[in-house]
Amino acid sequence: MKVVRIHEHGGPEVLRYEEVPLPEPGRGEARIKVEAAGVNFTDIYNRIGLYKGTLPYTLGSEAAGVVDAVGPEVTEVKPGDRVAYAMHLGAYAEYVVVPAWRLVPLPPAIDGRTAAAVILQGMTAHYLTHSTYPLKPGETVLVHAAAGGVGRLLVQVAKRLGARVIGTVSSEEKARLAREAGADEVILYTKEDFEEAVNRATGGRGVDVVYDSVGKTTAEKSLNCLRPRGYLVLFGNASGAAPPVDPLALMAKGSLYLTRPTLTHYAGNRAELLQRARAVFDWVASEQVKVRIAKTLPLAEAAEAHRALEGRGVAGKILLLP
Numbered sequence: 246m247k248v249v250r251i252h253e254h255g256g257p258e259v260l261r262y263e264e265v266p267l268p269e270p271g272r273g274e275a276r277i278k279v280e281a282a283g284v285n286f287t288d289i290y291n292r293i294g295l296y297k298g299t300l301p302y303t304l305g306s307e308a309a310g311v312v313d314a315v316g317p318e319v320t321e322v323k324p325g326d327r328v329a330y331a332m333h334l335g336a337y338a339e340y341v342v343v344p345a346w347r348l349v350p351l352p353p354a355i356d357g358r359t360a361a362a363v364i365l366q367g368m369t370a371h372y373l374t375h376s377t378y379p380l381k382p383g384e385t386v387l388v389h390a391a392a393g394g395v396g397r398l399l400v401q402v403a404k405r406l407g408a409r410v411i412g413t414v415s416s417e418e419k420a421r422l423a424r425e426a427g428a429d430e431v432i433l434y435t436k437e438d439f440e441e442a443v444n445r446a447t448g449g450r451g452v453d454v455v456y457d458s459v460g461k462t463t464a465e466k467s468l469n470c471l472r473p474r475g476y477l478v479l480f481g482n483a484s485g486a487a488p489p490v491d492p493l494a495l496m497a498k499g500s501l502y503l504t505r506p507t508l509t510h511y512a513g514n515r516a517e518l519l520q521r522a523r524a525v526f527d528w529v530a531s532e533q534v535k536v537r538i539a540k541t542l543p544l545a546e547a548a549e550a551h552r553a554l555e556g557r558g559v560a561g562k563i564l565l566l567p
């Protein structure tokens with residue numbers, strides 16, 4: 246079968262489209278014939294070595310497809326089931342073996358491409374707004390990269406929960422898409438100081454929570470955008486890892502909270518995973534949340550997908566089709 250693997254860390258050129266033997270599912274595992282794999286910023290962290298794995302390995306943490314074979318003691322799925330999963334490496338492939346407990350059956354209303362486009366980023370938007378900092382009606386939230394994959398979903402979910410949403414983006418076109426998703430105010434943080442703009446927009450009070458996936462270039466100013474006892478939810482490193490924060494600075498800036506969550510710990514068992522994934526599929530099926538597939542590419546062109554995502558040239562989801 247064909248896969249996209251890395252043998253070393255580096256730029257998009259280290260992605261190799263290769264032939265490897267078809268893997269057999271072991272105890273508690275299932276093999277999926279991949280219909281579509283989602284491209285996530287996490288794949289770039291894996292490629293460049295910010296997140297470490299044992300080389301060589303197949304990239305990709307999210308896919309949808311059909312169960313093709315199961316190993317011993319699998320009770321969750323059977324061959325022929327349509328499923329999707331997130332947070333397990335190996336998705337840039339024609340087939341992938343995944344622990345069966347991680348597989349989420351797809352409801353009839355959700356097609357494979359939509360599932361591959363939303364399961365990881367949708368569950369992320371769900372846990373950030375429902376568990377890490379449960380948003381309440383009337384609160385104000387700042388969402389960085391508001392036209393991105395997770396960003397657009399966060400904007401839509403925050404609006405559903407009754408929050409006022411301020412978004413940041415890098416271009417006029419992305420500003421239009423963030424507004425279309427429901428953002429009340431949009432700041433072009435490449436042209437304007439977002440700290441000053443948020444200060445103005447909130448009459449000096451600050452926002453209740455910042456969802457910051459940009460990291461290095463935004464984290465420090467994000468702390469300055471919070472009301473006293475506000476929450477900085479730092480959940481990504483698109484511009485590089487955020488610098489360390491002195492606990493005393495959290496006191497001085499208003500007894501602030503800082504957390505650095507990951508989906509792994511918010512969908513760590515089958516009950517929590519199914520509850521989140523079903524909520525996301527319900528939003529999509531009932532059109533409360535719209536998924537934007539910005540680009541689909543053949544699996545062999547994974548490097549092109551990485552260039553587009555890193556180059557900030559996409560707004561929405563990129564899918565790879567084996």
Ligand SMILES: NC(=O)c1ccc[n+]([C@@H]2O[C@H](COP(=O)([O-])OP(=O)(O)OC[C@H]3O[C@@H](n4cnc5c(N)ncnc54)[C@H](OP(=O)(O)O)[C@@H]3O)[C@@H](O)[C@H]2O)c1
Pocket residue numbers: 284285286287365366369390391392393394395396413414415416419458459462480481482483484485506507508509554555556557558559560561
């Ligand atoms: N912790 C978790 O559980 C979890 C789960 C999923 C995703 N994430 C994180 O969420 C973030 C979004 O992921 P995604 O897959 O949906 O990607 P994305 O938001 O579609 O793409 C990243 C965006 O970050 C912005 N950005 C700002 N500075 C950048 C820079 N120097 N280089 C590249 N992009 C920059 C760009 O938007 P502008 O052009 O508008 O600035 C870009 O479109 C990532 O940081 C990812 O790691 C975290």
